[in-house]
Amino acid sequence: MTTSQTDWQQLAWAGIKLLAPSDWYVTQLRVTQNESYIRMEDDDMVRFELSCATVSPIQQINLREHAEAILSKMAKEAKKRGEEFSQSVDTKLVGRHQVKGRDVLTFSWAGRYIGEGMLWWCGKCGKVLVAHVIGVKGERLKELAKKLFTSISDHSEDEWHSWKLFGLDLKVHSSMRLCGHKVEAGFVRFQFKRGDEESLEVARWSTADLMLKGTTLDKLAAQVLKEHLKKFEISYRHVQFGSSSHEGIELYGKAKMPLKTFQLFLRQLTKRSLMPKLRGLMWKCDNTNRLFLVLAITASEGMSEFEHVINSFKCH
CATH class of the missing domain: 3.40.1000.10 (Mog1/PsbP, alpha/beta/alpha sandwich)
Structure with missing residues (x-):
């Protein structure tokens, strides 16, 4: 051929x-x-x-x-x-x-x-x-x-790296390092970190219709985020996402407990006194029958990066 x-x-x-x-x-x-x-x-x-x-x-x-x-x-x-x-x-x-x-x-x-x-x-x-x-x-x-x-191209021309693997297609800031990934039948997850406290997680599930059978997107999100619910008070609202108006939920979270005194002191010394916050979006892509999640934990000034990731994401 x-x-x-x-x-x-x-x-x-x-x-x-x-x-x-x-x-x-x-x-x-x-x-x-x-x-x-x-x-x-x-x-x-x-x-x-x-x-x-x-x-x-x-x-x-x-x-x-x-x-x-x-x-x-x-x-x-x-x-x-x-x-x-x-x-x-x-x-x-x-x-x-x-x-x-x-x-x-x-x-x-x-x-x-x-x-x-x-x-x-x-x-x-x-x-x-x-x-x-x-x-x-x-x-x-x-x-x-x-x-x-x-x-082959070996580097990006700007500060954003494309990640296009295993049915995921998005851009992540070059300062974020891949710290883990999991690939299974019907499930893919990439985890990125910057420093000790800022993170980004993206995930994809196949067969969305089966996963949502007998439940709702917000209830499913609560199951997926159960570990994060221990650390953050998370609220959500229903949204329409993307040019195809996919059904989704937008997630907002703030830390439940204050940081330890020593950590807070170090933050003040380094002028990073803002508490970490959670921001996420989970949606169903009807075109591919897949579920997607983008979840960021960062300081408030980092939320513009989350918006950039979301805007770069292609689910079909």
């Missing part, structure tokens, strides 16, 4: 964006402050891996040296398995002009499977990316890999 016959999907996380075939799905995701890793598979095998690490933008990276080290390790592993392995460095599958001036080096390898690889370094953000597109012998892999590699 050629790239023109392939349906493509866009993925985004932690400042990175790319296109991948729509029948590939994410099976692994790891994100820390300076590193990230993603793996995609189809129904038969691993098809794509990308790892990213941030170094100093002034630290020049020897891409050929890195590529040779990667291929040397792969060759040793193939030898242990008793498999033949061949490799080629600097295949020129992608050039600097195709990746907006980043330093780039492509390579290829063949063993039990075949692969097209790419290393690149961005002098603006300091990110070093290593990507592999994997296929089977006889597959027209170069064309597919070239389209995927040239679609």
Whole structure:
């Protein structure tokens, strides 16, 4: 199948964006402050891996040296398995002009499977990316890999990062770090934090009609937020959300108990005397039969970020 016959999907996380075939799905995701890793598979095998690490933008990276080290390790592993392995460095599958001036080096390898690889370094953000597109012998892999590699963007042009994974599609401020995520059949949740007290949670549930059978959205929200109800006095109002006027409830909460004296003292010293507040929105998307939740805990001055997240959210 050629790239023109392939349906493509866009993925985004932690400042990175790319296109991948729509029948590939994410099976692994790891994100820390300076590193990230993603793996995609189809129904038969691993098809794509990308790892990213941030170094100093002034630290020049020897891409050929890195590529040779990667291929040397792969060759040793193939030898242990008793498999033949061949490799080629600097295949020129992608050039600097195709990746907006980043330093780039492509390579290829063949063993039990075949692969097209790419290393690149961005002098603006300091990110070093290593990507592999994997296929089977006889597959027209170069064309597919070239389209995927040239679609990659390694940093946002503003302070907002797109997150487009597992049926979620929104923008989160770059100062928010992913601290946890959960992916199960019918349920996805991403949790972000900034410091010790500010957090953002986004979640998606499938089969909204079944979840709401015999109950209401506000009662379901109370179940979902039962841990937060221990710490916050939460009120709500019914709203119509989005251009499709989805049924939703808007949530407001204030802390039940004052902070400990020492914490309050530290807040005053750092001029952060405002108590944390909760703000949220939960709604049903009739177009996709899904439920969504966006929940922020932050100081009052941070609520404009919540509005930005909500306005960026695409549920269908």
